[in-house]
Amino acid sequence: MTAQRKMESAIRVHRSGPLALLQDRGRFGVRHLGVTQGGPADLYSWAWANYLAGNPWGTASLEITFGGLQLVAERDLDIALAGADLGATLDGQPVPLWQRITWKEGQKLAFASPVSGLRAYLSVRGGFAAEPVMGSVATVGREQLGGFDGWGSKLADGDRLAIYTPEGKAVAGMTKAPDHARKDFRESPVLELLPGAQIGEFTGRSLYDAFNTWWRVDDRADRMGVRLLGPKLQCRIRSLISEGINLGGVQVPPDGQPIALLNDRQTIGGYPRLGALSPLSASRLAQCLPGQEVRLRARGSGPVLDEYRDFLGNFRP
Amino acid sequence: MTGNPATALPRLESAGLDGWMVRLFEEIDEANLPWITALARQCEAAFADALVDLVPSYTTLLVVFDPVRLSPSEARQKLAGLLVALEPDEHMGTGQIHELPTFYDPSVGPDLDRVAEHTGMTVAEVIDCHSRKTYRVFALGFAPGFAFMGLTDPRLECPRLDTPRKKVPVGSVAIAARQTAAYPTATPGGWNLLGRTSARLFDREREGFSLLRVGDEVRFVSVSREEFERQGGDTTPMEATG
Numbered sequence: 221m222t223a224q225r226k227m228e229s230a231i232r233v234h235r236s237g238p239l240a241l242l243q244d245r246g247r248f249g250v251r252h253l254g255v256t257q258g259g260p261a262d263l264y265s266w267a268w269a270n271y272l273a274g275n276p277w278g279t280a281s282l283e284i285t286f287g288g289l290q291l292v293a294e295r296d297l298d299i300a301l302a303g304a305d306l307g308a309t310l311d312g313q314p315v316p317l318w319q320r321i322t323w324k325e326g327q328k329l330a331f332a333s334p335v336s337g338l339r340a341y342l343s344v345r346g347g348f349a350a351e352p353v354m355g356s357v358a359t360v361g362r363e364q365l366g367g368f369d370g371w372g373s374k375l376a377d378g379d380r381l382a383i384y385t386p387e388g389k390a391v392a393g394m395t396k397a398p399d400h401a402r403k404d405f406r407e408s409p410v411l412e413l414l415p416g417a418q419i420g421e422f423t424g425r426s427l428y429d430a431f432n433t434w435w436r437v438d439d440r441a442d443r444m445g446v447r448l449l450g451p452k453l454q455c456r457i458r459s460l461i462s463e464g465i466n467l468g469g470v471q472v473p474p475d476g477q478p479i480a481l482l483n484d485r486q487t488i489g490g491y492p493r494l495g496a497l498s499p500l501s502a503s504r505l506a507q508c509l510p511g512q513e514v515r516l517r518a519r520g521s522g523p524v525l526d527e528y529r530d531f532l533g534n535f536r537p
Numbered sequence: 538m539t540g541n542p543a544t545a546l547p548r549l550e551s552a553g554l555d556g557w558m559v560r561l562f563e564e565i566d567e568a569n570l571p572w573i574t575a576l577a578r579q580c581e582a583a584f585a586d587a588l589v590d591l592v593p594s595y596t597t598l599l600v601v602f603d604p605v606r607l608s609p610s611e612a613r614q615k616l617a618g619l620l621v622a623l624e625p626d627e628h629m630g631t632g633q634i635h636e637l638p639t640f641y642d643p644s645v646g647p648d649l650d651r652v653a654e655h656t657g658m659t660v661a662e663v664i665d666c667h668s669r670k671t672y673r674v675f676a677l678g679f680a681p682g683f684a685f686m687g688l689t690d691p692r693l694e695c696p697r698l699d700t701p702r703k704k705v706p707v708g709s710v711a712i713a714a715r716q717t718a719a720y721p722t723a724t725p726g727g728w729n730l731l732g733r734t735s736a737r738l739f740d741r742e743r744e745g746f747s748l749l750r751v752g753d754e755v756r757f758v759s760v761s762r763e764e765f766e767r768q769g770g771d772t773t774p775m776e777a778t779g
Binding site: 253353363365461462464468499528532 | 556
């Protein structure tokens with residue numbers, strides 16, 4: 221049990237920055253109670269950060285959005301940073317991403333602002349230590365669940381963050397991600413969408429537009445969902461009786477501008493949907509900055525399933 | 538059921554790589570629930586470790602599974618098998634019956650007067666009309682433990698507020714359209730507030746966490762200010778709660 225594992229204070233928060241959240245895989249088995257899933261918005265980078273730090277699947281990491289965070293190590297730590305390049309430095313020297321490095325006692329790890337992508341993942345060997353709430357430490361501020369204090373609070377200047385004392389050998393021998401696995405989030409991505417039941421209710425013109433437009437990511441984008449700006453999509457159904465919404469669901473409210481729903485979305489909703497993004501495309505979208513352009517491509521589940529299983533196969537037992 | 542196979546119910550609809558939406562009904566009806574709760578229980582048994590989450594709602598059940606253990610087509614086959622033999626839970630379901638002690642008063646139910654005016658009833662009639670009926674929980678959502686219940690008496694039908702309140706106090710009992718709810722936590726909200734319940738609707742320390750589940754039956758029992766306070770209710774007036 222995690223509660224019995226040895227833990228120690230390891231990191232001091234020098235500056236808390238705009239948004240840094242503790243995230244494990246997420247909160248599952250409670251969505252029927254209206255509790256959202258939480259977890260890393262970019263599962264891909266989160267998984268790599270943990271793996272490279274030598275942690276097993278599911279270990280809690282810090283999701284750092286935009287930058288601004290400054291942390292000081294209180295002892296030597298093995299860490300890995302993956303995901304967005306937020307201009308991170310260790311005592312002023314650029315930090316290599318997508319590989320295991322040593323963060324020495326007293327060194328300051330500082331995140332600046334986005335160079336590529338939006339969310340960086342910091343994994344510490346052993347994993348951040350916090351008491352799970354409803355089975356998870358995933359932080360959801362709106363629901364006052366998870367995080368270091370259990371109540372979904374943001375980090376504050378001066379906080380001291382505990383980690384579990386690493387035991388035994390690192391899970392992964394690999395300490396550096398291969399080149400092909402490192403993402404450059406500046407490229408405009410093509411997001412894979414599995415069509416859903418209401419797709420036939422959109423007009424022909426709107427379906428053409430949906431898949432042949434460079435959609436612009438709106439600044440109304442957060443861990444609940446990302447709004448896309450472009451041609452107005454028209455659906456013969458304006459609203460549905462509320463029903464469960466899965467990760468990556470792309471709903472279209474009456475204003476015709478799609479919203480892709482991410483980890484902290486409400487559990488039920490009533491707008492018609494084009495379908496759902498693949499899990500890895502939802503992760504990719506979570507790295508897009510406002511103003512960036514994305515395209516949607518309709519895919520069948522076969523190839524998408526193969527890719528997702530290949531990805532998980534690297535990390536999950 | 539007969540008709541066009543593409544529109545016949547129940548129907549299985551793709552909800553992404555790891556989900557199927559089981560569409561059982563077209564319309565909101567309390568009689569839907571024993572079917573939905575029965576299917577949810579059968580999914581728990583049939584999917585076992587491959588089950589990730591189940592989200593029952595008014596007319597549907599969203600089934601989320603682990604796509605490593607099951608492919609979408611394997612999951613679909615399982616669901617199709619369950620649907621062929623599906624029988625509703627007996628006695629309108631296996632849900633529990635809850636009585637929520639409720640203090641109906643303008644101090645904690647600031648929309649009572651307006652609802653009375655809108656419906657052409659007196660405040661006393663509004664309270665009687667709301668507390669007389671036994672409701673069903675159709676869905677949980679919006680916030681942890683927030684239960685959408687209905688249907689209310691048609692005379693109580695009332696639109697949402699034009700502008701939602703920034704903060705609705707914990708326990709607030711509310712109506713909108715032909716549904717009713719009680720707020721488990723202080724959240725923004727656009728429903729019409731009639732009173733406040735002392736019941737603890739969501740408790741992270743309690744087994745099961747949420748007092749109310751889809752399919753449960755709920756009655757609001759009108760109690761005096763004294764009784765409400767005795768049960769731990771907070772009588773801080775709405776305007777003083779920030």
